[in-house]
Amino acid sequence: MIRGWYTGASGMTAQQNRLDVISNNLANVDTTGFKRDTAVSKNFSELLIRRTRNDGVYKTPFGSADAAPIIGKLGLGVETNEAFTDFSQGSYKETTSTTDMALSGKGFFTVLTPQGERYTRNGNFMIGKEGLLETKEGYPVLGEKGTIYVADTRFFVDKDGIIYDSEDMREIERFKTVRFENERYLKKQGSSLYYETDISGPAYIAEGEQRPVFLQGFVETSNVNVVNEMVRMIEVNRAYEANQKTVQAQDSMMSVLWSKTASLRG
Structure with a gap:
């Protein structure tokens, strides 16, 4: 659950950086020769999840080996990699x-x-x-x-x-x-x-x-397209809210876990 906090928080930080870049683009829409920036993000290394049951291990003459099938991958968050400048021609x-x-x-x-x-x-x-x-x-x-x-x-x-x-x-x-x-x-x-x-x-x-x-x-003129930037701003706001709800959900689950643990100990 704590990992979920960090994953959601990293997503919120990345979206905040994207919002800062978009805001700067919109602020310079009338600046002569301005070139728009794009925030480029990358994900942290993914964790490979495998099933951990007894039937997932088989014997060999030299010991044992893992035969458990792959369940999937768990994302560990995202970070801002760079602010990429688009040098495409303006009008x-x-x-x-x-x-x-x-x-x-x-x-x-x-x-x-x-x-x-x-x-x-x-x-x-x-x-x-x-x-x-x-x-x-x-x-x-x-x-x-x-x-x-x-x-x-x-x-x-x-x-x-x-x-x-x-x-x-x-x-x-x-x-x-x-x-x-x-x-x-x-x-x-x-x-x-x-x-x-x-x-x-x-x-x-x-x-x-x-x-x-x-x-x-x-x-x-600048190569900033106001309509496209506004659409990206809406996408960023929605992504930020989604990550925020993830953190809130993780917090609620952790609160329930702590309360249950305290009641059992009591």
């Missing part, structure tokens, strides 16, 4: 602003932060006081030669991410767009920023067919 929203960029395909913009280079799908940029192209948080956007200096909004970006001066079509810079071997293992830092891990591998410049297409005057 596009037209802004007509020359400083806004969207990527069509896999890849990330590179920005410079106090912690080093970070990566984002949020192309909602602006021009800073010094004429640098920056994020809304004030982090400079990087080109392949360094920070991008555009001075004003009179610039043009082609599909390959090359920035030109609109007046004389002089090439200014090329966006530093990167890819990863295992992008699903990138970690979120906040403000739509990601950083690499040992498992994701280092960032490398996206070239050729691996390079995404640039869309100037557009931003990528």
Whole structure:
């Protein structure tokens, strides 16, 4: 019975973690470039149950062996394994602003932060006081030669991410767009920023067919589907209540057992 408490409690904890992830997805449904997370759970090792009767053991010249048939398996609970980020493409929203960029395909913009280079799908940029192209948080956007200096909004970006001066079509810079071997293992830092891990591998410049297409005057919306997230929230609430009732049932049975034991001893 005590095992039943732990099994039910582990299920409640896992559902609470799922609810936290879903709530964060819904809170960022209007965040540019946001990628939804999914809580991934795994079960504890299962216990193999066998019948323990005398006829389940047979004699051999070397001793005895267990011939009892398998009754089944007993689940020992569940735990949250990871929060998996879904990097599927979001839809596009037209802004007509020359400083806004969207990527069509896999890849990330590179920005410079106090912690080093970070990566984002949020192309909602602006021009800073010094004429640098920056994020809304004030982090400079990087080109392949360094920070991008555009001075004003009179610039043009082609599909390959090359920035030109609109007046004389002089090439200014090329966006530093990167890819990863295992992008699903990138970690979120906040403000739509990601950083690499040992498992994701280092960032490398996206070239050729691996390079995404640039869309100037557009931003990528989040890939959160509100209806799907609300359905998942209902599923989580029901699963949480089911585990809660399991714990309550186990508690009732243990209470009866204790009361019966106390009455027999009395």
